[in-house]
Each structure stands twice: as C-alpha cells, then as structure tokens.
Amino acid sequence: MEHLTNLDAGFLEAEDSDRHVSLAVGGLSILEGPMPDIDTLVAGVADRVVDIPRFRQVLRTHLLDLGPPEWEDDPEFDLSHHVHRAALPSPGDDAALHGFVGEVMGRRLDRDRPLWECWVIEGLDEDRWAVLIKIHHCIADGIATMHLFSRLGDSSEAPSYDTEIRAARQSADTAFSVPGLGLNPLRWAGGMWRAATAATRVSALAVGGALQVTSGILRPAQTSSLNGPVSAMRRFSAAVVKLEDVARICDSFDVTINDVALAAITSSYRAALERRGETPKRTSLRTLVPVSIRSNDAADRTDNRVSLMLPTLPADKEDPVEQLQAVHRRLARAKSSGQREAGGIFVAMSNLVPFPVTAWAVRALTRLPQRGIVTVATNVPGPRERMTIMGRRVIRVLPVPPIAMRLRTGVAILSYADELVFGILGDFDAASDVDQLARGIESAVDVLAAAAG
Structure with a gap:
C-alpha cells in the first residue's frame, strides 16, 4: 500500500480541526448541449475512472495517528456512490448554477469511500x-x-500552461537539492566546494524566507470581516476575463499574469472592505499564495507539491496601476526572500519526522485562531485548448478552492484556452457579497486594460 506524505495527510488533519470545514477542491465544466444520454455518460465516466487509481482507493488510517494513512483498493467500489445527477430550477442561469456549486462544496466527502464526487448538472439555460x-x-x-480532470476528457494529451511555471523546468529530484559530485575523482574537490557553497546559499535563503513566513502567520493582520469563524455553508461565484487583455497589460507594464490577477483581486477586496464600512490599511490583505514545486517529470503524480508565499497585497492603495506595480514589487521581494525555498525545504524535511509528531502538531496548530492571513489566492495553469467530454465542447472551466483556518473567502485562478477565470468560494454568512467580489475583479482588469492602451 502507498502511504500519504505528511503534506497530503496534513489536509486531513486540518479538516478534522474544524467541523465546519470541507477541504475539497472542485472543477466546474460548462459544456455545449445537447447533453448525452445519462447512461452513456456514466459509462464513459466509468471507462475513464478505471485508469485513475485514486478514484478507486480508500484511506486506511491508524489509531491515534501512529502511522500515516495508506491508500488501498476499495473492494466494494461502486460508481453510483460517486456519480450523481442534478437539475437546476428554472431559469437555470449562472446564479442557480453557482448556488448549487456552493451547496455541494460545503459538504464533506465520505471518508469510508474514495474521496471524490462527480455531479452531472442539467437544466442550464442556453442549451x-x-x-x-x-x-x-x-x-x-x-x-x-x-491533470486528473483532463483525463476525464476525450483527449488526455492536450497541451497545458503548466509547462511554463518555474518548477516545471526543474527535475523532481533536484528542485531543492545541491549539485552532485560526479564520478571523476579529480572533480571531487571542486564539486564538494560548489555543493557546500550552494547548500549554504540555499540554507541562508530558506532561513530568511522562513522568518518572513513565520512572522506573517504570527503577526495579526488588520482586523477585518475577512477573517473569523466560518459556518458549514458556502457561496460561490466566478469572474472571467480575456487572456488577450491580461497579456496586453503584462506587456505594457512589464509584469506577469500572476501580478495582474493578484492586482485585480486587491482592487476587488479593497472595494469590499469599503462596502462593508471598513478602511483598507497596509496590513488588511495578507494573502496566502500557494506556489507549485511540481516539475514536468512529476506532472502525472497524484499528490501535493506546493510551497507558499505570504505577500501583503496593497489594499491601502487606491489607484489600480499603483496597485499593480506594488503587487509586482512585493511578489518580486517575496520570491527573492526565500519564502518559496523555505516552504519547499520544510515540506521535504517534514517527511523525515515521525508521522505522529507532524499529525498532532498540524492538528494543534490548525485549531489555533490564526489572524495573520485573511485570504488565499491560488493560480492553476489549465489546458491551452478547449477540451471536449463525450464529444461536447467544454465552453468554460471554473476552479473552486476550499476555505479553512478562519479564511472566509478564497480565490482560485485558472487559465483555460483564451480565458483567465477566477473562482471565488466564501462563507455563506460572512461573505454574502461573492458576486460583487467577482464583478470587482472583472472591473479591475477592464481598468488596467484601458490603462495599457
């Protein structure tokens, strides 16, 4: 049996620390009609699921977390427990669809069965x-x-934007390693010196990054309605902008797609704070930004390979262009400070610690009322071309992030074909304005695109 890594298991421990939290991620695909016959559709899904081991496996846990959970084949696997059918009430618009997504994502997955669900949703307008x-x-x-989602499509070989990220250019075995010494004895002295120098440089960088991350988590952010206890119910909304517009902004201001996305989020959250009668300040928007450390040769592995950065987004600035430039500077500082390296080394080292220690530590830490982070924004590269499922074109893909640890909203950003899509999940009671957050993101990109000329 295959063990979960300590990072993978950490998501289970974090979920256990709050009965109102469901740590599942989602992907909503909207397709052109007509919908295939349901029996044909389920049969097609079944054929694809057979090739994904995790979709047929359950968790085997140990008493008192004395050992890491293990994946084992489910001897009673039944596809009908996982593939469900639903119909939206008339008129079947996006508001009804988003409401259904929020309802489904608020419920926890059954740990006695493989940890996934598929909902086929009928009744949408516009066929x-x-x-x-x-x-x-x-x-x-x-x-x-x-990658798992792409395997449910008609073609699993579709090109993806994930080949362009920094980690993709590294080997899975060398992302956080030092240079090897080779086989030639005459090169050992120089090789050992380079290895020692590289290790010292990486260690010093990681220490600095670790101090910044720790300080960001422990130092309370500006008190606001964005951080606090969450209920068991969720709301969902989405924003969609053209990648062409984002690319023009990048070229004009010499920034990255991630800079533009986070600047748009900054603008929208600033407006939300003002709408709620709160004054945006310098520490109002400390944001957890997951960073992939997944290389191309690990693309097909089903696990978690992420580090993090904790930039404070400039919600105190009013001008959208100033926000964009400030985001660019702050992300550049976060990247150069070693935050990513610190997170990657911490994850690697955590697997050397006995599992009970990390499990109990994660559970204890996630029960604490953290006040240093107010939201999460994760950027996921998606397929470069539009997918098809059972011969039907996937018009749009909306990512759905989880929320936990007193974060009342979360944003997932996905590049799909010619669009950049923002999926926003919020607590039902504390974030009733998720639709306004989505419209604020779209408006911010429009303003920046106009400024780009």
Missing part, C-alpha cells in the same frame, strides 16, 4: 449542461487536480 468534479485536497494539489 448548456455542466459537470462538477470534487476531489479531496489530500489527493492532489491544483495542478495534479487539473
């Missing part, structure tokens, strides 16, 4: 239908989830 895939975060991070 559309949808498929919602829900997977527990202990199975996969954002990139791995997109």
Whole structure:
C-alpha cells in the first residue's frame, strides 16, 4: 500500500480541526448541449475512472495517528456512490448554477469511500449542461487536480500552461537539492566546494524566507470581516476575463499574469472592505499564495507539491496601476526572500519526522485562531485548448478552492484556452457579497486594460 506524505495527510488533519470545514477542491465544466444520454455518460465516466487509481482507493488510517494513512483498493467500489445527477430550477442561469456549486462544496466527502464526487448538472439555460468534479485536497494539489480532470476528457494529451511555471523546468529530484559530485575523482574537490557553497546559499535563503513566513502567520493582520469563524455553508461565484487583455497589460507594464490577477483581486477586496464600512490599511490583505514545486517529470503524480508565499497585497492603495506595480514589487521581494525555498525545504524535511509528531502538531496548530492571513489566492495553469467530454465542447472551466483556518473567502485562478477565470468560494454568512467580489475583479482588469492602451 502507498502511504500519504505528511503534506497530503496534513489536509486531513486540518479538516478534522474544524467541523465546519470541507477541504475539497472542485472543477466546474460548462459544456455545449445537447447533453448525452445519462447512461452513456456514466459509462464513459466509468471507462475513464478505471485508469485513475485514486478514484478507486480508500484511506486506511491508524489509531491515534501512529502511522500515516495508506491508500488501498476499495473492494466494494461502486460508481453510483460517486456519480450523481442534478437539475437546476428554472431559469437555470449562472446564479442557480453557482448556488448549487456552493451547496455541494460545503459538504464533506465520505471518508469510508474514495474521496471524490462527480455531479452531472442539467437544466442550464442556453442549451448548456455542466459537470462538477470534487476531489479531496489530500489527493492532489491544483495542478495534479487539473491533470486528473483532463483525463476525464476525450483527449488526455492536450497541451497545458503548466509547462511554463518555474518548477516545471526543474527535475523532481533536484528542485531543492545541491549539485552532485560526479564520478571523476579529480572533480571531487571542486564539486564538494560548489555543493557546500550552494547548500549554504540555499540554507541562508530558506532561513530568511522562513522568518518572513513565520512572522506573517504570527503577526495579526488588520482586523477585518475577512477573517473569523466560518459556518458549514458556502457561496460561490466566478469572474472571467480575456487572456488577450491580461497579456496586453503584462506587456505594457512589464509584469506577469500572476501580478495582474493578484492586482485585480486587491482592487476587488479593497472595494469590499469599503462596502462593508471598513478602511483598507497596509496590513488588511495578507494573502496566502500557494506556489507549485511540481516539475514536468512529476506532472502525472497524484499528490501535493506546493510551497507558499505570504505577500501583503496593497489594499491601502487606491489607484489600480499603483496597485499593480506594488503587487509586482512585493511578489518580486517575496520570491527573492526565500519564502518559496523555505516552504519547499520544510515540506521535504517534514517527511523525515515521525508521522505522529507532524499529525498532532498540524492538528494543534490548525485549531489555533490564526489572524495573520485573511485570504488565499491560488493560480492553476489549465489546458491551452478547449477540451471536449463525450464529444461536447467544454465552453468554460471554473476552479473552486476550499476555505479553512478562519479564511472566509478564497480565490482560485485558472487559465483555460483564451480565458483567465477566477473562482471565488466564501462563507455563506460572512461573505454574502461573492458576486460583487467577482464583478470587482472583472472591473479591475477592464481598468488596467484601458490603462495599457
């Protein structure tokens, strides 16, 4: 049997620390009609599920967390427990679809069965239908989830944007390693010196990054309605912008797609704070930004390979262009400070610690009322071309992030074909304005695109 890594198992421990939290990630595909016959559709899903081991496996846990959970084949696997059918009430618009997504994502997955669900959704207007895939975060991070999702499509070889990220250019075995010494004895002295120098440089960088991350978590952010206890119910909304517009902004201001996305989020959250009668300040928007450390040769592995950064987004700035430039500077500082390296080394080292120690530590830490982070924004590269499922074109893919640890909202960003899509999940009671957050993101990109000329 295959063990979960300590990072994978950490998502289970974090979920256990709050009965109102469901740590599942989702992907909502909206397709052109007509919808295939349901029996044909389920049979097609079944054929694809056979090739994904995690979809046929259950968790085997140990008493008192004395050992890491293990994956084992479910001898009673029944597809009908996982593939469900639903119909939206008339008129079947996006508001009804988003309401259904929020309802499904608020419920925990049954740990006695494989940790995934698939909802086939009928009744959408404009001759559309949808498929919602829900997977527990202990199975996969954002990139791995997109690879699993792509395998449910008609072609699993579609090119993806994930080949362009920094980690993709590294080997899975060397992402956080030092240079090897080779086989030639004459090169050992120089090789050992380079290895020692590289190790010292990486260690010093990681220490600095670890101090920044620790300080960001422990130092309370500006008190606001964005951070606090959550209920068991969720709301969902989405924003969609053209990648062409984002690319023009990037070229004009010499920034990255991630800079533009986070600047748009900054603008929208600033407006939300003002709408709620709160004054945006310098520490109002400390944001957890997961960073992939997944290389191309680990693209097909179903696990979590992420580090993190904790930038404070400039919600105190009013001008959208100033926000964008400030985001670019702050992300550059976070990248150069070693935050990513610190997180990657911490994850690698955690697997050397006995599992009971890490399990109990994660559970204890996630029970504490953290006040340093107010939201999460994760960027997931998706397929470069539009997918098809059972011969039907996937018009749009909406990512759905989880929320936990007193974060009342979370944003997942996905590049799909010619669009950049923002999926926003919020607590039902504390974030009733998720639709306004979505419209604020779209408006911010429009303003920046106009400024780009």
